[in-house]
Amino acid sequence: MSGNNSQLRVIDGGLEDTVVRRKQFEDAHPEIVITTPKTQASLWTARRDGKTLASGYRLGDLLDTLSWLLEKQP
Secondary structure: OOOOOOOOOOOOOOHHHHHHHHHHHHHHOOOEEEEOOOOOOOOEEEEEOOEEEEEEOOHHHHHHHHHHHHHHOO
């Protein structure tokens, strides 16, 4: 591909996008704590006041679920 000046880049849905989404979510909802997967349980988990709100194998899926849950709350 000589002569091609284009560069590869992540359009959306990549790791960087998910990390940015997590930061934005945590800034907007400091009462919700997102924990990373551990060796015993390979799930991302979100808790509020000690109660599990959601969990998932992928951070992006967890953030999607949390957004959906928060939209449904009055």
